[in-house]
Amino acid sequence: MSGTANTTASSALPEFPQKMGHPRPLWMLFMTEFWERFAFYGIRWALVLYIVAQFHGGDAAGEAAANRTYGAYLALVYAAAIFGGYVADRILGYQRSILLGAAIMASGLFMIALPNEEIFKLGLATIIVGNGLFKPNISTMVGKLYATGDERRDSGFTIFYMGINLGAMVAPLFTQWLAKKIFGSETLPDYKMVFIAAGVGMLISLVWFWFGRRQLQGIGRPPENSADRSKVLYVFGGALAAIPVMYFLLAMGALALQIVLFIMFFGLCALIIVEGFREGPVQRDRAFAMLIIFLFNILFWMFFEQAGSSFTFLADKIVDRNIFNGGTGGVADLVYALSGERVFPTSWFQSINSIAIITLAPLIAWIWVAMRGANPSIPRKFGLGLIFNGLAFLLLMYALSKLISPAGLIPFWTLFAVYWIQSIGELCLSPIGLSMVTKLAPLRLVGFGMGGWFLSTGIGNNLSGIFAGAVSGEGGMTVASALSGYQFGFWALVLPGALLFLIAPLISKLMHGVK
The missing domain is CATH 1.20.1250.20 (MFS general substrate transporter like domains)
Structure with a gap:
């Protein structure tokens, strides 16, 4: 599973309430990441099978193309994390980057449920951009809950890492049940319900962080001299412009x-x-x-x-x-x-x-x-x-x-x-x-x-x-x-x-x- 960055925290930290020996916001971030990983890994098992079934008529000859599309999608998810971290550091702050990334990612997950190959690839490109804003910055927020030298830091990241793996563990079980038992069958799975369920999971992550961020007491907000809310619109515009770029990179082939x-x-x-x-x-x-x-x-x-x-x-x-x-x-x-x-x-x-x-x-x-x-x-x-x-x-x-x-x-x-x-x-x-x-x-x-x-x-x-x-x-x-x-x-x-x-x-x- 994905790792987390052990980022140095600020020296002047708020007095967080403690829960189970750790700052209370850790558990809010734990559940935010749980639902994001639920969304990300919930579609993992279905993507290549869906591409072959929907866009290649079930012909096994489509497996190679499906594999290459999946690999390119994962590669761009990691590449986008570089730019997402830069946006949070220099422009938007971590909280706003997480919220914007969650909203964009959820949109992409709902898009791939539409049975059109071009919209599907555009949806993958949207997920890539949203995940790039979300994933590196939620991990960074964990490090910012602990003072430099706090001996609980490593165990805090271990707890957070469990959130990643629990979300990744539960998601395939649940989405398979929806696709094959509730809305489809073993021979004709309803893959669109996998993607819709993942989109709902991403929305839960967004709402969870929206209400829970008050616990952070300002950690992850942009500096006062760069807190202009219009920057959210600028970054959103940049993200929209990045989506066709990611689409082009996906379409150009592995x-x-x-x-x-x-x-x-x-x-x-x-x-x-x-x-x-x-x-x-x-x-x-x-x-x-x-x-x-x-x-x-x-x-x-x-x-x-x-x-x-x-x-x-x-x-x-x-x-x-x-x-x-x-x-x-x-x-x-x-x-x-x-x-x-x-x-x-x-x-x-x-x-x-x-x-x-x-x-x-x-x-x-x-x-x-x-x-x-x-x-x-x-x-x-x-x-x-x-x-x-x-x-x-x-x-x-x-x-x-x-x-x-x-x-x-x-x-x-x-x-x-x-x-x-x-x-x-x-x-x-x-x-x-x-x-x-x-x-x-x-x-x-x-x-x-x-x-x-x-x-x-x-x-x-x-x-x-x-x-x-x-x-x-x-x-x-x-x-x-x-x-x-x-x-x-x-x-x-x-x-x-x-x-x-x-x-x-x-x-x-x-x-x-x-x-």
């Missing part, structure tokens, strides 16, 4: 978008390197170390973010989701009680990562502390992240070559386990990424460094769509195409992961003591 993203990334890297040289050899070395890590971060997300694309088609077509196997009991009874189905719903796979993160995060954190002097360095944790991600693909390789049933299906448990293994990799890599940037970026360009992190993740997401398109091939996913693609994924992750593990001492030397 390959052309990749060129644009790389140009942006190399330009940003050049600025960071130049500033690093200006600040001296130590900061220069740290800048190089950070940029090396960014390259491996691209690789991680290229293969991790198959959940909303190729893994969805894998679950729908090649995984044996009949977990009853002629009987009942345990998980099977729970699935039947909740869904009324004798098979594990495709959408429910989207919740496994969140459950794994909630379950494993405390354990992984304890392991790092227990290791003390043997605690791996930042580069080695990134290497472990890549390797665990690769091991997930190794399991798929084994299943697709050795465990195929006469019906051409792989066992349910294999994809279930893949999500858990990938989640271990995510916990090795993602939580330390933003913190690493604040420590390694040149002092005057920490914001650009954070932008580089988001942009590298976005590039990885766009590449994930391109890779997923190759896995599906021209005629739709088959056992052979999946095996070939995931075999490539395994080697493309494990070899760089092992390399990063080996060169970690050299990168650590460039970091000059940063842990």
Whole structure:
């Protein structure tokens, strides 16, 4: 799931009422983010399936195009976060940026419910712009609730991170129930109800923050000298102008978008390197170390973010989701009680990562502390992240070559386990990424460094769509195409992961003591 930025708070904080050992506004932000993530992840399982069903007449040949559209959409969501943070910092303030972003995002979610391909893409572009204003700034608000050095800060972000994962966990369960049980069927899901439900969830997030922001006692408002409300109209006008730009970037195709993203990334890297040289050899070395890590971060997300694309088609077509196997009991009874189905719903796979993160995060954190002097360095944790991600693909390789049933299906448990293994990799890599940037970026360009992190993740997401398109091939996913693609994924992750593990001492030397 998405990370959060550990942003330095103001030194002069209001006396917040406390609730469960933390400032009361934390719980308001928790629920605001819960509903936003409900909206964002509620549509995740349905997007590629809807594109194939609605705009390609159900023809499996449309899978590749759907995968590429999904990857480009995710990439632009991350790229837009760079500009959303700038708007909040310099123009609008955090509260107004969050409110405006929520309203725009909700509009986009309702737009994609309309069965027209051009309006659908315009709706995705609207979601991208709205999320760019919302997502980086709600995370920043959490950091502003705590004074510098407050020992509760990390646990506050952990609580907030649980809001992210709870929203992401609940959303696919609920939206699948609406689409297949209330308004549609297993064979003819009513996908528009998924998008409408997500839009309603976004409106709840907006209303929750609108009334709850009074608890913030001015935190996140624009400075007095820039509190002119007309700036809201200016930013709204800028956001409206940005929507057709995002639409154009989506429409130009994933390959052309990749060129644009790389140009942006190399330009940003050049600025960071130049500033690093200006600040001296130590900061220069740290800048190089950070940029090396960014390259491996691209690789991680290229293969991790198959959940909303190729893994969805894998679950729908090649995984044996009949977990009853002629009987009942345990998980099977729970699935039947909740869904009324004798098979594990495709959408429910989207919740496994969140459950794994909630379950494993405390354990992984304890392991790092227990290791003390043997605690791996930042580069080695990134290497472990890549390797665990690769091991997930190794399991798929084994299943697709050795465990195929006469019906051409792989066992349910294999994809279930893949999500858990990938989640271990995510916990090795993602939580330390933003913190690493604040420590390694040149002092005057920490914001650009954070932008580089988001942009590298976005590039990885766009590449994930391109890779997923190759896995599906021209005629739709088959056992052979999946095996070939995931075999490539395994080697493309494990070899760089092992390399990063080996060169970690050299990168650590460039970091000059940063842990």
